[in-house]
Amino acid sequence: MLRSDINRMIEEAMREFEKKGLILPAWAYWDVKEWYKNPGLGNEIRKDGLGWRVSDFGLGDFMAECSLQCLIHRLRLAAKKA
DSSP, X not given: OOHHHHHHHHHHHHHHHHHTTOOXXXXXXXXXXXXXXXXXXXXXHHHTTOEEXXXXXXXXXXXXXXXXXXXXXXXXXXXXXO
């Protein structure tokens, strides 16, 4: 699995979310530079297990069975950054 494949899947998921009117927290769109500019919030996001999770759910065929989820457990993180 190449990072470019993962990035493409994330971009596709974000387009689908937008079509459905799902609003993601601002940090869902951060690039690497933004993470370095926001170390406190970045650490909280990682500690809480938020972010993009790409998985085939143990089925053994990532490209055929993959699923992409944006896990948002605490809305306060979204409000904090917005």
